[in-house]
Amino acid sequence: MPDPDPFWWRDAEPAKARKVEGGIxxxxxxxxxxxxxxSQRFLSVLESLGVGGRLSRGRSYARAGQIVSLDVDAGxxxxxxxxxxxxxxxxRIGVxxxxxxxxxxxxxxxxxxxSYAAVLLGGEMPRDIERVFEAVGLSLFPASNRDLSMDCxxxxxxxxxxxxxxxxxxxxEWFDADPFQILALRxxxxxxxxEELRARRTAALPSDPAASSGALADVMDTYWHAGPGLPERLAGAHTPPDALLDQVPRFAIDVRxxxxxxxxxxxxRAMAGEDAELVTGP
Incomplete structure (x- = not known):
């Protein structure tokens, strides 16, 4: 009886994929x-590991929504x-x-x-964050083929x-929207x-309240005073009451x-006490 799944048939699947409703x-x-x-760095790392040359094979699948489900977790x-x-x-893709x-x-x-924490809190990845990992002997992105396993x-x-x-x-594309997904893989x-960053920052604050309050007490007499030259600058400054209108974009229509x-x-100007006659008329 012939083999229903011969060797020469197992090396590739037919090109026509079944359509997925609501796929990713x-x-x-x-x-x-x-x-x-x-994200560009992520793909370039794959290319450097010899994976990138074959990525284009899956671009049409990704655009057609052939992925039924996808979960990212540690590892x-x-x-x-x-x-x-x-x-x-x-x-399965493992790191x-x-x-x-x-x-x-x-x-x-x-x-x-x-600065690193500030950028991360802003929803972006610090440009030189890889240096942070390298400084402690780690690599954020896969460093070699041993750091990347692929199964299908x-x-x-x-x-x-x-x-x-x-x-x-x-x-x-998920990494574009949420860089923390990269960290989640690790x-x-x-x-x-x-939460760990906040805890470490809190622990680094002075533990003696008296020490921190003493510094503020030393400057309380002058805390609310303006710096040298500031009152003179404020006194000489005058902003026209209608200056805000100069920032308004031109309306699409005119009136008469x-x-x-x-x-x-x-x-x-009338609300500021200037040119009231222009509003009330003669």
Missing amino acids: QINSTRGPVARSWW GAVAQVQGSRPQPYKV PAFGKAEWAAVAQALVDDA TCPDFAVPCKHLAAVFYVLA GRDRETLL GEQVTDLLRPAY
Whole structure:
């Protein structure tokens, strides 16, 4: 009896994939997928590891929404990708997660330079955050092929296959929207990391309330006084009451051939006690 699934058939799946209703897809319809520097860095790392040359195989899958589900957690991402067969393929992309001691060293390094925490709280990835990890002997992005594992249940022998590649594209776009997803792969979600940063910053504050209050008490007599030269500058400054109207964009319509802002100027001056006759009339 002939083999129902011969060797020559197992090296690739038919090209026509089954359509997925409500699948996960990337928003980019053409051109580069990654917009932020950290997503571009993620894809460039894959290229340096010899993965990037085959990523384009999954771009059409990612744009068509063939990914049924995708979950990112410490140590990797797990997804289901619909191919041509009835059952979606199971895809896993793994990276080593850092331990508690390693993340403690990273958190302390981030606290030591307040600018890092400020950028992270703003929802972005600090440009030189890789240096923070390198300083404590770690790598934020995969440093070698040993830092990256890829598995898919499809019959394609190529690694990455189109299903893995599609997941990489979706991850890159997810990283654009939330850089903390990259940190989550390494073992720290957003809330856990920020809570640890806040705790370390609080612990670094002076423990003696008297010491901190004494510094303020020393300057209480002059705390509310203006600096030298400031009163003179304020006294000489005069802002016209209708200056705000100069910042208003031109209205799309005019009233009897006059701009709306010009019609409002007499009212602004009247409220300031100037040119009241322009409002009340003769």
